[in-house]
Amino acid sequence: MKTIFPYSFLILILFTGCSPEEEITTITFNLGRDPTGAHYAIIELFEETYPNIKVQVVESPQDASLQHDLYVTRFAGKDNSIDVIALDVIWIAEFARAGWLLPLDDLALTLPMDDFLPGPVEACTYRDTLFAIPWFTDAGLLYYRRDLLNEYGFDEPETWNDLQIIVDTIRRDNPQMNGFILQAEQYEGLICNVMEFIWSHGGSVWDESGHWRTATPETEKAIQTLIDFIRTDDIIPRGVLTYQEEESRHIFQDGRAIFLRNWPYVWELANNPATGSNVVGNVGIAPLPGEKPGLHAATLGGWNLGISAFSDHPDESRKLIRFFMDYHHMKQFSLEGGRLPTRMSLYKDPDILQRSPHFEDLFEVFINARPRPVTPHYSQISDIMQVNIHRALLGRISVREALERIDAEVLALFERYGK
Ligand code: GLC
Secondary structure: OOOHHHHHHHHHHHHHOOOOOOOOEEEEEEEEOOOOOOHHHHHHHHHHHOOOEEEEEEEEOOOHHHHHHHHHHHHHOOOOOOOEEEEEHHHHHHHHHOOOEOOOHHHHOOOOHHHEOHHHHHHOEEOOEEOOEEEEEEEOEEEEEHHHHHHOOOOOOOEHHHHHHHHHHHHHHOOOOEEEEOOOOOOHHHHHHHHHHHHOOOOOOEOOOOOEOOOOHHHHHHHHHHHHHHHOOOOOOHHHHHOOHHHHHHHHHOOOEEEEEEOOHHHHHHOOHHHOOOOOOOEEEEOOOEOOOOOOOOEEEEEEEEEEOOOOOHHHHHHHHHHHHOHHHHHHHHHHHOOEEOEHHHHHOHHHHHHOOHHHHOHHHHHOOEOOOOOOOHHHHHHHHHHHHHHHHOOOOOHHHHHHHHHHHHHHHHHHHOO
16 A cells, blocks of 8 residues: 555656646637637647646637627626637727726736737727737738739739739739739628728728718728729629638639738748648738828737636636747747737747748838727627628618718717717
């Protein structure tokens, strides 16, 4: 008996990595489906470092609007099965105001917060309190077929008109090719794409004195350009009205499109032969065009890690978030997934720059990416915009009608709930 007990004790330690008194806590990590899968390696490392914490990954659909609605239902029911959650930049004000997220100022004290990009940090702050830590950031970019543009003697397009000329010229010889692909299904991604058209035509949705107003000549022109590209000029195929990020990525990496608007993750996947990409080594990347040279704009996207206010494991959850934010772990995550790190020092890291040289050239685009309206009512505003703009893209209502309806509905919303 005397010899057997210490022996079985040793076996227990070897197998579980922790003493019998230490219980294993399982926390859930909730995120949208990530086609890069780069988080799994970091989680494995975390579980090795903290043998008494297990992480169960719970993936929801990649569609940001669907994810939002799923989480709202679960939070409203005070569901305690969510611990760590990856939050889209646009949800934080809404979820924090509803009391669904734990304040994370204490966690921030253990991190070099001045190394984090200011835009995403601001997006994670609600009423001077940090409710999430920026995990990776996103900015809309233009991908193009470098080989084709070279063959036809074109530089990167600076204006929408340049893009149109390039598409028309190349398609004359290659009519089976799609010109420009983007995401215009009725979901959150549509708003990201549309805002880039609006800003790059000098428009906006708030006027200078902070009043909501979309029905302006600039915004009307921006959306009309998008509609003409789709419906009359044959620059953008009509299929985009049902495309999200992944559908459009696949068409581009199959070699069936000259241009693609998408987020930074596409670089790594389109250049990786293991994904079945037909365009490895032939992908160029640039800021999106503008109506005039230099008037380009990118929508600020990105995902941030927060903790549910109903979690039973806030301490273990803090450990996981802290782990993801470590320089080396964020570096590994970015190297494997091509995601834009939120720590600025990583943009000078030689390994990162070797793998993603555009991180240096496009840094200005990333830090100047523009936020969608920051208000706890953003999701409702987005729904209003999605419905009306999508109807205009389908040709069911005019652009002016769509913008007037958006303004009337958003103003009614503000009147009812405040800004
Ligand atoms: C990306 C962005 C996110 C945006 C979503 C729209 O995931 O990071 O901010 O809402 O795309 O599809």
